[in-house]
Amino acid sequence: MKFIVSSSALLKQLQSINGVVTNNPVVPILENFLFEIEDGKLTITASDLETSMMTELPVEARESGRIAAPARILLDTLKNLPDQPVTFTLDEETYTIEIASSNGRYKLAGENATDFPRVPVVKGSAPVEIPSSSLARAINKTIFAVSTDELRPAMTGILVQLADNQVTFVATDGHRLLRYRRSDVGAGQTANIIIPRKAFNLLKGALPSEATPVTVEFNTSNAFFSFNQMRLVCRLIDERYPDYENVIPVSNPNRLIIGRQEILNTVKRISIYSNKTTHQVRLRLAGSELTVSAEDLDFSNEAKEVLACQYDGEDMEIGFNARFLQEMLSNIDSEEITLELSTPNRAGLLMPTTPDDNENILMLVMPVMLNNYV
Numbered sequence: 449m450k451f452i453v454s455s456s457a458l459l460k461q462l463q464s465i466n467g468v469v470t471n472n473p474v475v476p477i478l479e480n481f482l483f484e485i486e487d488g489k490l491t492i493t494a495s496d497l498e499t500s501m502m503t504e505l506p507v508e509a510r511e512s513g514r515i516a517a518p519a520r521i522l523l524d525t526l527k528n529l530p531d532q533p534v535t536f537t538l539d540e541e542t543y544t545i546e547i548a549s550s551n552g553r554y555k556l557a558g559e560n561a562t563d564f565p566r567v568p569v570v571k572g573s574a575p576v577e578i579p580s581s582s583l584a585r586a587i588n589k590t591i592f593a594v595s596t597d598e599l600r601p602a603m604t605g606i607l608v609q610l611a612d613n614q615v616t617f618v619a620t621d622g623h624r625l626l627r628y629r630r631s632d633v634g635a636g637q638t639a640n641i642i643i644p645r646k647a648f649n650l651l652k653g654a655l656p657s658e659a660t661p662v663t664v665e666f667n668t669s670n671a672f673f674s675f676n677q678m679r680l681v682c683r684l685i686d687e688r689y690p691d692y693e694n695v696i697p698v699s700n701p702n703r704l705i706i707g708r709q710e711i712l713n714t715v716k717r718i719s720i721y722s723n724k725t726t727h728q729v730r731l732r733l734a735g736s737e738l739t740v741s742a743e744d745l746d747f748s749n750e751a752k753e754v755l756a757c758q759y760d761g762e763d764m765e766i767g768f769n770a771r772f773l774q775e776m777l778s779n780i781d782s783e784e785i786t787l788e789l790s791t792p793n794r795a796g797l798l799m800p801t802t803p804d805d806n807e808n809i810l811m812l813v814m815p816v817m818l819n820n821y822v
Contacts, residue, residue, distance in 0.1 A: 449538045451485055451509035455549065459526040461492060464678065465501035467650045468494040469519045480516035482564045485509050493567060499647050499682040500567045513538055514561035517545055521556055567681055570665045570672035576610060576635045580660040580675060586617040587652045589628045589809060592775050594645045595621035602687035605642040610635035618692055624772050625692055625812040632806035641666055642689055647682035654678055696812060697795055700788035702761025704733060705801055708785045712777040714753045718742045719770035721751035728816050729770045734763040766792045767818040776811045
């Protein structure tokens, strides 16, 4: 069986799904891409059993057939070939693959396509359509706060809450919590699903920059995303997500408004002088001044900066992990941010002072105990 395809077009499609392939898979066949040819169309699948990605492109072919092709050697070959038509000759009896280009010929050992795991078919829910830009933004605003603690599996994914007139994305690692809500996307149904971090990372890399509708379907065990010629199927995390709404403090009488870039730059500089284990920075709020300081007693390092701000509330001092503050401030787009506080031992709420239309971002960060607390 033969087919002819552009080397650069094939490389682009393989690279878009290659993130699924792991170095030491549970089953050796998963080190391969599955090639399936039918009606002049090549469908390529990559899988790690939990997540599968499929893409397709037109090729010149007269026959149909299937074979598993080794991912790494195929990618390395195509990366080093100039853009040109290449001819693939597949032997479905010996599972050998021969690539002919204007530069030469390359022979590699494939595997039996029937050994490749079947991709689940998702049926059971009404499809939900989300613009690619909205989905990419939701992933970017939450994925950095997803937990890596395998002992708490629910928190290693992003909770997606579908409602009639809005979609909410939630991520937490126990130290901070991100809630991203869009009111311009209605699901027409109510459901809570937990998407694994890897699936959303792969999706983020594959989503097109131009406006494209993404169709989302799900059942009790899998979620299915499709757009253009790309499809992704992932197994849902079957766990109960923490009741995050109860963690968000309701009464926060102390309110700080300050330039986002200004406080971000200050935290970056001050954190250089913080303890390398705790990364603790101290925020002292009094009148219209914010004092940001840090010290590392082990090395006698300390730093302090004073910023002008709008502050409405009682004088207070609170400690935060500088790394968490930096990541959160970096993921807000507005020129000014609002920090709402209640007491030095309760979570602070960070949000854009002027949120975008149809978008609600709430970031919660837990304080660290300062050594001068009584």
